[in-house]
Amino acid sequence: MKLETLAVHAGNHPDSATGAVTSPIHLSTTFLRDDDLGYSKGFMYTRHNNPNRQQLETCLAALEGGEAALAFGSGSAAAFAVFQALQPGDHIIAPDDMYHGLRTQLRQIFVELKMWVTFVDFNEIEDHIRPNTRLIWMETPSNPLMKITNIERVVQLAKQHNIITAVDNTFATPCIQRPLDMGVDLVMHSITKYINGHSDVLGGVVITKKNDDFFGRIKMVQILAGGVPSPFDCYLTLRGIKTLPYRMKGHCENAMALAKFLEQHPKVEKVYYPGLASHPDHEIAVKQMSNGFGGMLSFEVKGGAEEAVNVAISTQFFTQATSLGGVESLIEHRASQEGPDTKTPQNLLRVSVGLEHIDDLIADIDQALWK
Structure with missing residues (x-):
């Protein structure tokens, strides 16, 4: 089967x-x-x-x-x-x-x-x-x-x-x-x-x-x-x-589109997504991730923790919450969740890209980045 x-x-x-x-x-x-x-x-x-x-x-x-x-x-x-x-x-x-x-x-x-x-x-x-x-x-x-x-x-x-x-x-x-x-x-x-x-x-x-x-x-x-x-x-x-294979197709498509948008955004310093050709392990990902690159991505906002948190709290369709993998999009300032011994950059936001329409997600992130 x-x-x-x-x-x-x-x-x-x-x-x-x-x-x-x-x-x-x-x-x-x-x-x-x-x-x-x-x-x-x-x-x-x-x-x-x-x-x-x-x-x-x-x-x-x-x-x-x-x-x-x-x-x-x-x-x-x-x-x-x-x-x-x-x-x-x-x-x-x-x-x-x-x-x-x-x-x-x-x-x-x-x-x-x-x-x-x-x-x-x-x-x-x-x-x-x-x-x-x-x-x-x-x-x-x-x-x-x-x-x-x-x-x-x-x-x-x-x-x-x-x-x-x-x-x-x-x-x-x-x-x-x-x-x-x-x-x-x-x-x-x-x-x-x-x-x-x-x-x-x-x-x-x-x-x-x-x-x-x-x-x-x-x-x-x-x-x-x-x-x-x-x-x-x-x-x-x-x-x-029962809906996992079809949900994952949507997560992957939305994440790829959002990653490409963020990679070109003037307020973004770096994007972490294995589907991007700029990812250092992209060729390995292509070989072993056969049907997409997942619905998770991270990106660094230009500035520090304050600027990153401001983006997270300024979104409308991305819920500021921990966890991932649901149909709704989530965004999180990861370093503050991991505690004082974290090695995660202070300006990094982790995003679980959901199944909302990608145009709405891109517009939401864009307006939050400019606030």
């Missing part, structure tokens, strides 16, 4: 009891035990599994081309489970530009648990591999500087050293980039973002190329820690996925 068909049908089936085309929400926390003490219907307790979560995991595994998926209550919980499946003394290589919440996890929690973490420029990754390196965590495009990692190059290097590879594919989605097809072991998404796409669900997922022992450890963390999404959140996410 093509991706558009998978998005509609994978994991979905008419209800066997009623024939309902849309699967019902199973809110029960516990399930009937058989007289022989087994669970022939496959469900025992909703922390272990739930019909709605099983449907969601089946769908997400199919979209990314993996053998299995595990859904979590947030993207942060999903990544946390991957890190927690490692052992004390293991070494993690992570990008120097990445989502600040996961960077904070690694720095403030996992380093305290006797793990080693190195944040590196992936162009120099060979210099940072150690005998105890167990995981290479990629985020491409990166948040918020839109850096592109050459996935196949990292995978080739990792296989030489028997290192697990993982990609945070939140910005790209499987509609644009499929890391498992490039040899990556694990893919993570914050399904809060594009996967659900309507800014009304918190969730995360880890998808594996092979259902191996390490993925079994991640599943153990999911079950024992219990950081799972609710049945209603799974239901909403499945509903959102």
Whole structure:
């Protein structure tokens, strides 16, 4: 099946009891035990599994081309489970530009648990591999500087050293980039973002190329820690996925048009968008992002933090808010969100380009830049 068909049908089936085309929400926390003490219907307790979560995991595994998926209550919980499946003394290589919440996890929690973490420029990754390196965590495009990692190059290097590879594919989605097809072991998404796409669900997922022992450890963390999404959140996410391929086409088209406009604007110092020929990693992006370059971009306003914030608060159709991936456009002064240790330029604004008409979005940004 093509991706558009998978998005509609994978994991979905008419209800066997009623024939309902849309699967019902199973809110029960516990399930009937058989007289022989087994669970022939496959469900025992909703922390272990739930019909709605099983449907969601089946769908997400199919979209990314993996053998299995595990859904979590947030993207942060999903990544946390991957890190927690490692052992004390293991070494993690992570990008120097990445989502600040996961960077904070690694720095403030996992380093305290006797793990080693190195944040590196992936162009120099060979210099940072150690005998105890167990995981290479990629985020491409990166948040918020839109850096592109050459996935196949990292995978080739990792296989030489028997290192697990993982990609945070939140910005790209499987509609644009499929890391498992490039040899990556694990893919993570914050399904809060594009996967659900309507800014009304918190969730995360880890998808594996092979259902191996390490993925079994991640599943153990999911079950024992219990950081799972609710049945209603799974239901909403499945509903959102049905339109994902078509939403992403609109996000990509709008983001490209806005990036080109901003690149020529006299009030803009720099634009970060991998679809632009001026992006330093554009050729790599063209190779591994097969159906567009995503709906996220960042740009630097001429001036400093005050000028950038003034643009953010002067927009009408861009809502000043954190998060991303919804149908509505969002704008954010990223450095103030990341805190005092941020390396993000103070004049940078991160934009989640929504599905409004592009003429309205361009006009809105233009008038805000001139205020």
